[in-house]
Amino acid sequence: MKPVRVIILAVAVVSAGLAGFLALKLTGGSTPISSAEPVIEREPTVNVLVASKSLPVGSRLDPDAIHWMSWPKDGVVEGLITEELRPTAVTDLQGVVVRLPIFNGEPVRAEKIAESSSRIMSALLPAGKRAVATEITVATGAGGFILPNDRVDVIMVRKTPEGSFLTETVLSNVRVLAIDQQIEEKEDGSKSVVGTTATLELTPDQTKVMTVAQQMAERLSLALRSVADAQEPDTASADYLLSGDGRPAIQIIKSGSIVRSEEGSSTMEAQ
Template sequence: MKPARLVIMGVAVVAAGLAGFIAMNLAGRQNVVTQVQSVIEREPSVNVLVVSANMPVGARINEKSVRWMPWPKSGVVAGLVTESEKPNAIRDLQGAVVRLPLFEGEPLRPEKVADSSSRVMSSLLPAGKRAVATDITAVTGAGGFILPNDRVDVLMVRKPEADGKYRSETVLTNVRVLAIDQQIQEKEDGSKTVLGTTATLELTPDQAKALTVAQQLAVRISLALRSVADSQEKDTVAPEDLLTGPDSSSMVQVIKSGKIAPDGFTPPKSE
């Protein structure tokens, strides 16, 4: 074989070996990707009693109204009813009266319901409050657009005085409507107005006295519907001029010519 061919073959062999070495070297330098499978651990949960359907004020709870639902253990706060603490809660709540509106999926809290043996209206009243009724018409009741659980102002038009002029004043502000006639919730057919003749209001004892006096002094008592945005305003104020004073429990109010007598009458104390 000629020397030239031997040289060419040698160069080819060396080039092939060099190429293979370079390829192996580059392959070894590539990053190795390691797949790591994430393991997701499920947070421990407990069964919490929740509402199965929307329930208005005054509705009674039955076995279809509530159910147990898994709830993250870390999200359980004081006041929630858990199966571990009260396994018979569904049975024990049968017939209980709803005091505040409940919505589907909401955890049921004991303070939102009243005992099944309670009368509906008395169970809706917070401690220290009174239910007092006043006559209304479509005109004096905001055209029938006042519904149970709304907030209203009570307005009074006084009987004309010596000058023959009528005067109006606000007797109560932002008080809650408990019922219209005998209805303590919206009509089942979905209508949004209740044309009643009597509105039952949630009042403090002093407010109840003031409204009773106003009903005797007034030509007309009207209810003015308040905005939902005003619901946080104070609702326990009673007008001083319609009360007999700090010792009103021992006095009889005297009304002369449509006005409260300045001094009233204090009955003698029994010995």
């Protein structure tokens, strides 16, 4: 082999080795570039009192019913109960009665609850309305399915002097304010909750009609209305059970029928 070729080959081998060494040196000594993580700023929050479960009308608040939940500060509106303003609200509101339905996770607003006291029913009543109670059973209370805030018709069954029976709707689409419930134990040892008294929301005139109907009726029943009927008028009543001119009157009831109406009298004659 010619000396020139040997020299060229040696130079090539040395150059290749030198290039490989430099490449290895550069790769091994390089520092990896780390990507910068974006900085996320959290929105300020406050603790808001919310319901731990769905609370129907008439239920009472207890430690299992409410709790504090983190809430965006910009989303807090007037009426919400915050820990910043009322730090002892969970304790202070024990026993408070729910005036309007509150759903699980919904903030507890001041206007949806009423202080627990002997005047709680007055807090549930709208202006101008009256609360009137009537006795019910499973048979006369739609099988026990009537609940507070439902709408019902009041149906009266009365006996005529001839011995026949009349069925009349004396009140229509009235709201149920409350159901007084008691525990009933069955023969097999199981227990069920049944209502014994229904409290209805009535106008003053409906209150008079209801009072007369309770005296005349062989039986009063509550017929449960559809929730779709809630917007229908609720002031209709059997006004013919009262005197026509609205003046104070005494209804003389005999054998389930009105036999005479005496106006302007201050005493009642019982027959």
